[in-house]
Amino acid sequence: ASTDVAGHPEFAARQRAGENGDGEAVAADWFIADFTLAELKTLKARSPNHAEAKKYDGQFQIASFEEILLLREAQSKATGRSIAVYPETKNPTYHLQLTLAGRVPVRMEDELIRLLKKYALNAKDAPVFVQSFEPGSLQYMRANGSLARQVQLIDAYDVDFATGAMQYGTSAAERVYSQPTD
Numbered sequence: 001a002s003t004d005v006a007g008h009p010e011f012a013a014r015q016r017a018g019e020n021g022d023g024e025a026v027a028a029d030w031f032i033a034d035f036t037l038a039e040l041k042t043l044k045a046r047s048p049n050h051a052e053a054k055k056y057d058g059q060f061q062i063a064s065f066e067e068i069l070l071l072r073e074a075q076s077k078a079t080g081r082s083i084a085v086y087p088e089t090k091n092p093t094y095h096l097q098l099t100l101a102g103r104v105p106v107r108m109e110d111e112l113i114r115l116l117k118k119y120a121l122n123a124k125d126a127p128v129f130v131q132s133f134e135p136g137s138l139q140y141m142r143a144n145g146s147l148a149r150q151v152q153l154i155d156a157y158d159v160d161f162a163t164g165a166m167q168y169g170t171s172a173a174e175r176v177y178s179q180p181t182d
Contacts, residue, residue, distance in 0.1 A: 001048035004058060005030045008043065021091025033098050037064065065112070069119045072127075084127035087112060088153070092137035109141045122147050 005011055014034050020026050032040070045060045047053035063071075065087060076083045089095075089108055098104040112130065116122040124147050131151040132138050138150045156166035 003043040021094040089132040
């Protein structure tokens, strides 16, 4: 839904059933691990969720993380300001399984660390905040040379905006409330 892949007949045969990174069964979709970077660069980005952003559908290529770092570097120089990046290791356990199965050539975290080092961003005070919902991903990066600041993400079903309490779980029977602390 975030690209125009459905409009590319050369990729029609790649649509398949599978499991998304969140462990949910998908009846028919395209999966990023089934494409090379060169193939992904032929696709145009689309907004799957935000109506206002849909006016940009089809105008831009998908950017690699390295391209984002190059843009950050150029804009930091052009503006005289240090621009930060906030990458997330998205579904790292799922992607690690793809790496171990030989479907992806390098572990996501290793590539992230490599690029942070390449662009002189692997430092405690660098304008980088690496985020993940999976603590193991952050721990792996720290143990393997990442010095960048890290953010442990947590997920909640909902938030009571009157009290700030977060609701955990996915059904009324499972919800647990946590009060915010000062």
